Amino acid sequence: MNLNREGFVDLIRGWLKRFRSLLGPTNADRDMTDEMAFHLQMEVEKNLREGMSPAEARRTARLAFGGVERFKEEVRADRGIGWINAIGQDLRHTVRGIRRSPGFAAVAILTLALGIGAASTIFSVVDAVVIAPMPFEDPDRLVSIEEVNPEGSDFSASDPNYLDFRDRNQSLVSLAAFRLDRLSLTGAGEPRLVRAGAVTHSLFPTLGVGPALGRSFRPDEDQPGAPAKVVVLSFDLWQRAFGGDSAVVGRTIQLKGQEFLVIGVMPAGFRFLNAEAWLPLAPNPSADRDDHWLSMIGRLRPGATAERAQADLVRIATQNGVTYPASKGWSVRVQSLAEWAVSANVRQSALLLFAAVVVLLLMACTNVTNLLLARATARRTELSVRMALGAGQGRLIRQLLTESVVLGGLGALAGLIGVAWALGIIRGLPAGLVPRLDTVVLNGRVLGFATLAALLASLGAGVLPALQASKADVHSTLKQGGRSGSSFGQHRLREGLVIAQVALAVILLVGGGLMIRSLTRLTQVDPGFRTEYAWTVPLQLPTTQYREEWQVARFYNAVAGRIGLIPGVRSAGSINVTPFSGTNFVNDVTPEERAAEHPSAGYLQAGWRIVSPGYFESAGVQLLKGRDFGDGDIAEGVGVAMISKTLATRLWPGQDPIGKRLFWGGTDGKPRTVIGVVGDIRDVALEAEPAPVLFLTTRQIAWPEMTMVVRTDRAVPNLEDQIRRAVWAEDANLPVPTIRAMAATRAQAIAAPRFTAAILAGFAAAALLLAVVGLYGVLSFAVVERTREIGVRIALGAEPAAVVSMLVGRGLVLTGIGIGIGLIGAIGLTRLMQSLLYQTAGTDPITFVGAALVLIVVALMAGFAPASRAARVDPITALRSE
C-alpha cells in the first residue's frame, strides 16, 4: 500500500480505535446505542414536523431505520477484532449460565474431569513406559542380543560365543556384554547389598553415556582372567553411601570383601538395569561354551538394521554349530533395546489400558452431550428469543460451543489435579512392577495430551447439541408459548447416545471382568509350595572369607540351626533360587541310558536348584516318592539328585525313576542317582506350566548365595529381628538381609496383572456409573416431557403399574440394544487382550453374560425412580401445568 505520513497516521488511528473498543467494549457499545438513539430521535422529530401523530412518527422512524438490534449486532461483529470480542462476550454469557445452573455445570465438569483425568493419567504411564526415549545416545540404534537354544527359548550368551559375535560380526559398531550381580559393600556405614553390573569396557561407549565424574573403564581393564579391581558408582549410590563427596574418586572401597578403586561416578539420569555400581567383566575365551550367563547389547552400524544384524549373527552362530558340538542347533535373536527393555506384555497392557481409558473418555463425552442436549431443550425459548432478536445461527453455535469448551477446560483443570494425585500413587508402587514406571511425571507431553483431550472432548460433546439448538424453529417455539418439549429427532438422538453408552460400558465391563477372572485364576495357581507362615531370607557370602566349600556349608548349617531355635519356628532350609525373584538356573539333563545318543548337547533342559536337607519341609513342597536328602548324602559318597514330577515323566515316562541315574550338565562326569520325586513347583513364573526341575543337595555342592526359607507354626512376634540376630551371630559383617513373607513375594509375582486388573476394574466401575447417570437422565427427562401424555393416560384409566412398566420397558429396550452392540464390540476387542489373559478365553461366556446381567440390573434401577415418579403423576395437575 502506498502511504504517506498523513495516511499512515490515519490508519494507525483507525487501529487504535479498534483496540480501544476491545479494551472497553461497554463504552463503544454505549456510544453506538447513543448514536442510534440520536438518529431515531432526529427521524421522529422530522416525521413530527411533517405532521404525523407521535405514535406514527415513532413507527415510521423505526421502519426507516430497520432492526436496531440487528445493526447493533452487525456493528459489534465488525468492531475491533470481531471474534475476540465475540469470544469475550461468549465467555461472559457462559460464566453467567454456569452461575445460573451450578448443578448442571458441576455434573458436566466432574464427568469431564473423570474422563480427562483418567485418560491423562494413563497417557502419562504410556508416555513414561512406552513413548519416552531411553536415556542413551541414539537409543534407536541399540539392539539387545540373546542366544536361542535348540528348543527355541531365549538364553544368555557364553564367554567364547560373545567374543566370536564381537570379533566376527559385520553389522555392529560395538558389542558389549554384561551381567548382574549382588555384592556386599562394607566399610561405608552398615554393610549393604548393592546391585552391581559386571560389564565389558565397551558398555558405556556403546550406550553413548560417559561418567559425570572421573572416568569409565579402559580396554586394558577387562583382560581375560584379570579384571581390574576398579568400580564406577551410580549417582544414587554415590549420594546415599558416600554423601556425594567427589573425593571418593581415587579412594578404595570394600566390595565382596575385596579392595576396589573408585574411578568414576555416572550422571544422575543414567539408569541401566537399576545397577548401583559397575565393575569390569573379563570374558574368558577358553570358558565352557555351554556356560551361558552373559547378556549382550550392541550398537548398529550406520545403515544396518536389526534384521541385517540378526542374519549376520545367525551366520556366526551357524558356523559355531558346525565347529563346536556344544553349539549345535543354537541360534541368536536380535531385537531393539526398547522391545527388550519393555516387554511386549507390558507394552500391550499399557496400550490396553489406554484403549480402555479412551472408551471411558468417550462415555464421559456422551454423558455431557446428553446433559447439554437436555439443557438446550430447556433453554429453547431463550435461544429462540435471541434468534428472533437478530442473533445469527453461527453466533449461537459459537456461543454454545464456547460453553462446552469452558466446561471442558474446567474439567481438564480438575482432571489434572487428579492426575497429579494419581501419579504420586503410581510412583509409590513397588519398584520393578513395570519397567520405567517410577519415571512417570506430569510433563509437557501429558499437559499437551490433556489440553487436546479437553478440547476434543468438549467440542465432541458440544457439537451435536449446538447444531440441534441452533436449528430451533423460532416461530413454532415461540408460538408454543415456550412449552418445553423436544422434537422427535432430538429424542431419538438422546436415546441413541444412551445406547452408545451402554455399549461402551459393556465393553469396559467385559474387559475388566476378563482381567479379574484371569487374575483370580492366577491367584489360585498352586505354586507347589505353601506360602503361608513362610519367610524368605536371602543371604550372600563374600567369596574372599568363604573360599572353601566347607566354610559355606558350615555357615548355612549353623544359621539354619540358630533360626530353628527361635520359638515358633518349625524348620528352616535353604535354596539357591529365591522363589519368584525371576532368577532361574537351567542346564542339560540326560538319563544315563541315553548318554550315548546325546554325547554333548544333552537330552533335555531342566531347571536346577541346590537345596539343603529339610528344605522341602520348610517350603511345603510335597515329597511324592522316595526320600529327602539327608545328612548322609556327603560329597565323598554317591552323587544323588531329586526330580520334580514333570521331569520324572519327561525322562522316564511310565517307569519308576527311583534308583535311575542321570547326568547333570555334560555326560562325561559321574552320573547321579535319583533318590526321590517331589511335586511340581512354579517358582519363576506363576502363569507358566510347571517346568521340569532337578534338585541337588548342599551336602554335595556348596553355593555361596542361598535363600533361607523359614517356616513357623504361628505368627511369631519380632521374627525378623530374631532371624537377623541369628545371622549376625554367625557373621556380623553380612549385609542386612531383606526378610519377606513368602505370601507377599508370591503376590508381588502377579503384581503387574493385578495392577492392570485393578485399573480396568476401576474404569468399568466408572463406566457403569456413567451409564447409570445417562440412563437415569434420559428416562427422567422423558418423564418430565411426557407428563401431559402420562396424565392423559392415567385420566383415561391406565394403571400406575402399566405406566411404570412402559417407562422401565423403554429403558430396558435401550439397554438391550446397547448390550447387543457392546457384546459384539467386546468380542472384537477382547481378542486383542488374549495374550494378557491366563487360562481365560477372550470370549469367556461367564464374563459376557455377567456384564450383560449387571447392565440389565443397573438399567432397572436407573429406570425405576423416574418411572415411579411418573406413576404418581396427578392427571389434573399434569393437564393444567401447560
Next chain:
Amino acid sequence: MASAPEHGWAIAQRIEEMSKEALQIGQGSLYPALQRLEQKGWLDSNWQTTDQNRRAKYYRLTATGRRALSTETDSWRRYVSTVELILGTP
C-alpha cells in the same frame, strides 16, 4: 461529509435526498458501513453538540479518505463507462 463534518442522521438524509429515494435501504445499515470506513482510517469521528444542543457523533473525511474517495470515484466511473460501452448505450 466531503465538505464538512456530519452526523449519521444527516448523512442518511443526504443519501436519501441525493438518490431521490431510489435507495430504499434501512437507515440503520449506514452505521456498520461508517464503522468500517472509520476502521480503514478513511473517516474520523468525535462527539460534538448539534445546533439544538444535543450530543451527536460527527464524521469527518480524513486525508486518506479523501484520496480514497477520488480513487474510488475514478474507478467507479471507469467501470460505469465500460459497462455503457459494452451495452452500447447511445
